[in-house]
Amino acid sequence: MKDLPEEWEDHQLTVALRIRPLxxxxxxxxxxxxxxxxxxxxxVLMDPCEDSENVLxxxxxxxxxxxFDVVFDYTATQExxxxxxxxxxxxxVIAGYNATVFAYGPTGAGKTYTMLGLDSEPGIYIRxxxxxxxxxxxxxxxxxxxVYMSYIEIYNEIIRDxxxxxxxxxxxxxxxxxxxxxxxxTEFSTCNAKEIMALLTKGNKQRTQESTAxxxxxxxxxxxxxxxxxxxxxxxxxxxxxxVGKLFMVDLAGTERASQTQNRGKRMKEGAHINRSxxxxxxxxxxxxxxxxxxxxxxxxxDSKLTRLLKDALGGNSRTxxxxxxxxxxxxxxxxxxxxxxxxxxxxxxxxxxxxLMNVSYHLAQYTRIIAELRSEIDRLRAKIDQQSQEQQKxxxxxxxxxxxxxxxxxxxxxxxxxxxxxxxxxxxMEIRRSLMELENxxxxxxxxxxxxxxxxxxxxxxxxxxRQGRGKVTEEKTxxxxxxxxxxxxxxxxxxxxAREEIGPLLAEQRxxxxxxxxxxEKLMTMKLKSSKIEELLPNRISNREQRDILTLLCKVHELxxxxxxxxxxxxxxxxxxxxxDFIIQRHEQQRTLCDDIIHQQKALIEDQxxxxxxxxxxxYSLYFSELSDGSVDQIVNLHTFTTNPRxxxxxxxxxxxxxxxVISAEQQNNRKFSPxxxxxxxxxxxxxxxxxxxxxxxxxxxxxxxxxRHHLSSSPAxxxxxxxxxxxxxxxxxxxxxxxxxxxxxSDTKSISVIAAKRRSHLAKVTNSRVxxxxxxxxxxxxxxxxxLVSTLAEESSEVKRNTPRHGGRSQSKQDxxxxxxxxxxPERNQHKKRSRSFEASKRHIQKPRQNPSRYPALKSISDNRxxxxxxxxxxxxxxGAGNPAxxxxxxxxxxxxxFTGEVQLExxxxxxxPPSIIHQKHSDVKRGQTTYKRQQGLGDVSYSSNLLQQPGNxxxxxxxxPRQKGMTDVNRKNGKKPKHPVKKSFV
Ligand SMILES: Nc1ncnc2c1ncn2[C@@H]1O[C@H](COP(=O)(O)OP(=O)(O)OP(=O)(O)O)[C@@H](O)[C@H]1O
Numbered sequence: 001m002k003d004l005p006e007e008w009e010d011h012q013l014t015v016a017l018r019i020r021p022l023x024x025x026x027x028x029x030x031x032x033x034x035x036x037x038x039x040x041x042x043x044v045l046m047d048p049c050e051d052s053e054n055v056l057x058x059x060x061x062x063x064x065x066x067x068f069d070v071v072f073d074y075t076a077t078q079e080x081x082x083x084x085x086x087x088x089x090x091x092x093v094i095a096g097y098n099a100t101v102f103a104y105g106p107t108g109a110g111k112t113y114t115m116l117g118l119d120s121e122p123g124i125y126i127r128x129x130x131x132x133x134x135x136x137x138x139x140x141x142x143x144x145x146x147v148y149m150s151y152i153e154i155y156n157e158i159i160r161d162x163x164x165x166x167x168x169x170x171x172x173x174x175x176x177x178x179x180x181x182x183x184x185x186t187e188f189s190t191c192n193a194k195e196i197m198a199l200l201t202k203g204n205k206q207r208t209q210e211s212t213a214x215x216x217x218x219x220x221x222x223x224x225x226x227x228x229x230x231x232x233x234x235x236x237x238x239x240x241x242x243x244v245g246k247l248f249m250v251d252l253a254g255t256e257r258a259s260q261t262q263n264r265g266k267r268m269k270e271g272a273h274i275n276r277s278x279x280x281x282x283x284x285x286x287x288x289x290x291x292x293x294x295x296x297x298x299x300x301x302x303d304s305k306l307t308r309l310l311k312d313a314l315g316g317n318s319r320t321x322x323x324x325x326x327x328x329x330x331x332x333x334x335x336x337x338x339x340x341x342x343x344x345x346x347x348x349x350x351x352x353x354x355x356x357l358m359n360v361s362y363h364l365a366q367y368t369r370i371i372a373e374l375r376s377e378i379d380r381l382r383a384k385i386d387q388q389s390q391e392q393q394k395x396x397x398x399x400x401x402x403x404x405x406x407x408x409x410x411x412x413x414x415x416x417x418x419x420x421x422x423x424x425x426x427x428x429x430m431e432i433r434r435s436l437m438e439l440e441n442x443x444x445x446x447x448x449x450x451x452x453x454x455x456x457x458x459x460x461x462x463x464x465x466x467x468r469q470g471r472g473k474v475t476e477e478k479t480x481x482x483x484x485x486x487x488x489x490x491x492x493x494x495x496x497x498x499x500a501r502e503e504i505g506p507l508l509a510e511q512r513x514x515x516x517x518x519x520x521x522x523e524k525l526m527t528m529k530l531k532s533s534k535i536e537e538l539l540p541n542r543i544s545n546r547e548q549r550d551i552l553t554l555l556c557k558v559h560e561l562x563x564x565x566x567x568x569x570x571x572x573x574x575x576x577x578x579x580x581x582x583d584f585i586i587q588r589h590e591q592q593r594t595l596c597d598d599i600i601h602q603q604k605a606l607i608e609d610q611x612x613x614x615x616x617x618x619x620x621x622y623s624l625y626f627s628e629l630s631d632g633s634v635d636q637i638v639n640l641h642t643f644t645t646n647p648r649x650x651x652x653x654x655x656x657x658x659x660x661x662x663x664v665i666s667a668e669q670q671n672n673r674k675f676s677p678x679x680x681x682x683x684x685x686x687x688x689x690x691x692x693x694x695x696x697x698x699x700x701x702x703x704x705x706x707x708x709x710x711r712h713h714l715s716s717s718p719a720x721x722x723x724x725x726x727x728x729x730x731x732x733x734x735x736x737x738x739x740x741x742x743x744x745x746x747x748x749s750d751t752k753s754i755s756v757i758a759a760k761r762r763s764h765l766a767k768v769t770n771s772r773v774x775x776x777x778x779x780x781x782x783x784x785x786x787x788x789x790x791l792v793s794t795l796a797e798e799s800s801e802v803k804r805n806t807p808r809h810g811g812r813s814q815s816k817q818d819x820x821x822x823x824x825x826x827x828x829p830e831r832n833q834h835k836k837r838s839r840s841f842e843a844s845k846r847h848i849q850k851p852r853q854n855p856s857r858y859p860a861l862k863s864i865s866d867n868r869x870x871x872x873x874x875x876x877x878x879x880x881x882x883g884a885g886n887p888a889x890x891x892x893x894x895x896x897x898x899x900x901x902f903t904g905e906v907q908l909e910x911x912x913x914x915x916x917p918p919s920i921i922h923q924k925h926s927d928v929k930r931g932q933t934t935y936k937r938q939q940g941l942g943d944v945s946y947s948s949n950l951l952q953q954p955g956n957x958x959x960x961x962x963x964x965p966r967q968k969g970m971t972d973v974n975r976k977n978g979k980k981p982k983h984p985v986k987k988s989f990v
């Protein structure tokens with residue numbers, strides 16, 4: 001792909017200030033100048049009420065200095081202003097960037113003067129257009145360039161086309177790409193500066209201007225001049241580059257006070273509209289200037305047509321310059337001050353700019369079709385040549401006069417004409433084929449956009465339904481009517497959902513239009529084919545001389561060349577997809593890694609915040625993790641990441657991806673096998689989604705079993721997501737034959753290399769993890785081990801668990817990721833919930849304690865190893881494993897069953913030891929506040945069961961249950977031994 005999209009560039013809004021000279025009216029009023037330029041960037045606004053002799057008011061002065069990118073005073077010429085603000089935007093527009101220049105300020109401050117100017121002193125509009133055409137002319141690039149111009153005004157919230165006033169009121173629409181467009185606007189295309197000037201003058205005459213007390217020629221509307229520069233490479237090629245740069249030049253109406261303008265009636269109404277839209281603009285500036293900062297707020301562009309139109313200029317893809325205007329007069333102090341405050345805020349606005357390069361990537365399937373058509377055409381022509389040669393040989397005996405007569409029917413000139421007609425018909429056919437491909441592409445994009453919006457809506461509706469269900473449970477006690485009312489009201493629909501709903505209609509309409517066009521083109525292609533076959537028929541039936549045979553051979557050659565070209569283009573496209581696919585995979589890896597990093601950092605912060613003691617092994621893992629981060633070894637993956645194309649989901653891409661997924665999955669499986677201890681330790685199968693069959697003593701993977709924990713799996717996600725996308729994608733458009741074996745091999749090798757990098761890292765971590773877990777297993781007497789995957793999923797699990805149980809500080813809302821995790825948890829079937837809980841249990845064995853209660857309330861309960869409630873249980877297991885157990889105690893089965901009651905200050909824990917008689921039941925009473933624990937010994941029967949889940953929220957008490965299918969009938973130790981226990985062990989997790 002040539003010269004393809006650079007990353008988005010960060011751009012800060014350029015704010016300039018222009019102070020107009022004092023005018024006659026100001027002087028007549030007796031006003032003095034209070035705004036003074038101090039240097040190139042600084043201005044001071046003095047307080048006109050300030051009395052230098054009044055010492056008491058000296059501290060109350062409203063005098064203030066402001067800094068801007070550039071400041072102009074009455075000495076500045078139009079040329080100075082233009083050069084310092086707008087001139088350097090022109091090259092960007094030609095290169096395909098968007099730019100906006102807008103004049104802002106109170107009425108009569110000089111906005112129209114700056115933008116439009118006078119005949120003797122032309123303003124920014126004319127200077128810009130002149131320079132733009134000059135730059136296009138001077139350009140050495142081999143590009144076809146067209147300049148379009150449109151000029152509108154927003155008057156009383158109504159959009160009028162100044163170049164075509166008879167078109168009535170125009171409406172705003174958001175297109176498939178989220179750009180705001182004016183439906184029905186007239187765009188004049190021209191390549192001549194003079195013509196554009198004439199248009200501009202014509203438009204200006206149409207603009208609403210009235211005389212007010214503040215300004216004799218007050219503009220009562222916002223005027224927007226849009227100049228679009230569209231450039232296309234002259235050389236036709238698969239990656240035909242189309243650059244579109246847009247330049248908006250906006251002359252806003254001025255803010256005004258009724259008292260200042262002395263407006264009544266119609267003028268007052270205009271003033272109200274002007275002020276309302278300018279207020280909306282000021283609100284957007286406010287919100288945008290806070291964006292990213294502490295007080296980040298929602299930016300509401302929808303409040304006025306002006307802000308909707310300036311959406312990109314303010315917060316989107318545009319290099320924007322705001323030229324603020326003020327009057328220096330003391331009588332305008334308040335307006336000047338307000339304007340300076342807003343301009344000062346606008347300095348903080350940042351936009352992200354990107355070149356608008358549309359790379360026309362054609363569909364592989366379309367190429368394949370064209371290639372197939374050309375091949376069959378070549379075959380037909382060759383067959384015809386052969387057939388006619390044979391006929392010629394046979395017919396040598398035929399009447400020579402007859403042949404000569406036939407040939408003579410066609411003069412030399414006629415033959416040339418036929419040849420030309422055939423070639424042009426062929427060229428036209430090829431053009432139509434390419435247009436069809438473009439339409440197909442366009443249709444696909446529209447389809448994707450529609451699906452995206454539908455998904456947004458359905459996601460939101462699902463969330464809303466879930467929220468209603470949740471509320472329904474909470475309000476069970478409420479009356480039916482209350483419930484109905486609540487359900488009807490529901491949460492308010494967010495703006496992006498409303499926008500998505502609004503966009504679907506136009507998108508579908510556009511799809512219909514594209515389909516219609518496609519049908520027309522297909523008909524045209526058929527007609528063209530018929531035409532060329534008729535021309536061919538005109539050729540003499542028998543090839544009797546060299547010239548005639550040459551026509552067919554030439555035609556054949558043209559087809560062959562076209563075929564070759566199409567094949568090359570198709571191969572280039574294939575490569576492009578390969579690159580995109582690689583980027584896609586790398587991006588997914590990176591996303592997954594970021595998620596893991598997030599989890600680890602949050603866990604670490606939490607451990608530090610809560611003052612939890614971290615086991616040495618975990619500390620080692622942390623050290624390893626942080627050292628990897630600092631030496632950048634993991635970042636090899638990131639460094640590979642150069643996502644050069646728009647990461648839009650493309651069906652063909654998905655199909656390619658689906659071809660790779662098997663490889664990724666198999667690579668992963670191999671990697672997993674390298675370090676996963678599952679084969680050796682079936683008791684840990686839960687962490688990998690595997691099951692253990694006690695009868696056959698084998699680990700198996702149930703096909704239909706959901707594996708939600710794989711969401712956090714470092715390298716499984718790409719494959720998983722690709723698989724999902726491939727399944728979701730519509731009918732494959734790109735046939736697999738279009739991908740050459742070489743290309744596939746390349747994809748495979750690169751995918752492998754990515755997998756290998758990830759696997760290396762994981763196996764390294766896994767080694768440490770396994771040794772750590774083995775160490776822990778020794779300590780706890782449980783010979784189990786876990787893979788990195790289970791650790792990561794446990795960490796993720798615990799992170800979200802902790803988030804749920806830890807009160808949030810500062811009232812910050814739950815992050816999107818948290819919400820997703822919580823949602824995912826809600827969706828899990830009960831069976832998986834049990835698994836998760838059991839993983840929490842595993843985590844507790846590894847001393848990773850999660851605070852399930854307010855830590856400040858129970859400061860003594862720091863970590864599970866310090867926990868007075870767990871210690872005895874662990875001691876019993878340890879002493880049993882070391883052979884020093886109580887002979888009366890039966891073989892220890894597992895830390896299991898808990899019936900815990902945790903109400904307020906007293907935590908009641910029942911440690912039940914069951915086995916061959918006599919066995920003991922320890923009834924433990926813990927008074928956490930006083931730090932006292934008492935045990936009551938009881939005689940009883942049964943297996944041993946201990947609790948790991950001791951720290952519970954007050955009120956979370958739940959009775960033991962037999963429901964957990966994973967635990968049903970099998971303890972971990974029994975599972976390890978491959979035996980079923982005689983007495984099913986009850987387990988309760990809350
Ligand atoms: N820099 C300047 N030098 C000379 N004259 C100026 C300058 N700026 C403004 N003026 C004059 O001041 C008057 C008001 O200016 P202008 O109409 O441009 O104000 P405006 O901000 O567009 O007002 P409104 O918002 O009401 O349309 C005009 O007569 C204009 O020629």
